[in-house]
Amino acid sequence: xxxxxxxxxxxxxxxxxxxxxxxxxxxxxxxxxxxxxxxxxxxxxxxxxxxxxxxxxxxxxxxxxxxxxxxxxxxxxxxxxxxxxxxx
Numbered sequence: 001x002x003x004x005x006x007x008x009x010x011x012x013x014x015x016x017x018x019x020x021x022x023x024x025x026x027x028x029x030x031x032x033x034x035x036x037x038x039x040x041x042x043x044x045x046x047x048x049x050x051x052x053x054x055x056x057x058x059x060x061x062x063x064x065x066x067x068x069x070x071x072x073x074x075x076x077x078x079x080x081x082x083x084x085x086x087x088x
Contacts, residue, residue, distance in 0.1 A: 014021065016046055023087055044069070044071040045066045045070050046066055048065040048066055048069060049064055049065065049066050050064070051063070051064055051065070052064070052065045052068065054068055
């Protein structure tokens with residue numbers, strides 16, 4: 001083996017570099033933006049606490065506006081996660 005080959009073989013082994021199964025939780029601009037948007041969404045939801053009437057196809061339901069907004073946000077997040085998962 002040449003010195004170059006043996007050196008790269010040592011560093012590219014199991015313990016060289018990053019572990020294959022681990023991902024680092026780095027704070028990227030996209031993650032920071034998502035955290036800020038989630039915080040603003042929660043503030044918006046919990047600022048709107050009055051009762052409201054909501055029509056779900058046929059029945060009319062009276063419930064706190066924050067619960068309707070939170071349910072809508074959760075449904076949207078689940079749909080987004082589902083479609084992003086299918087994309088990979």
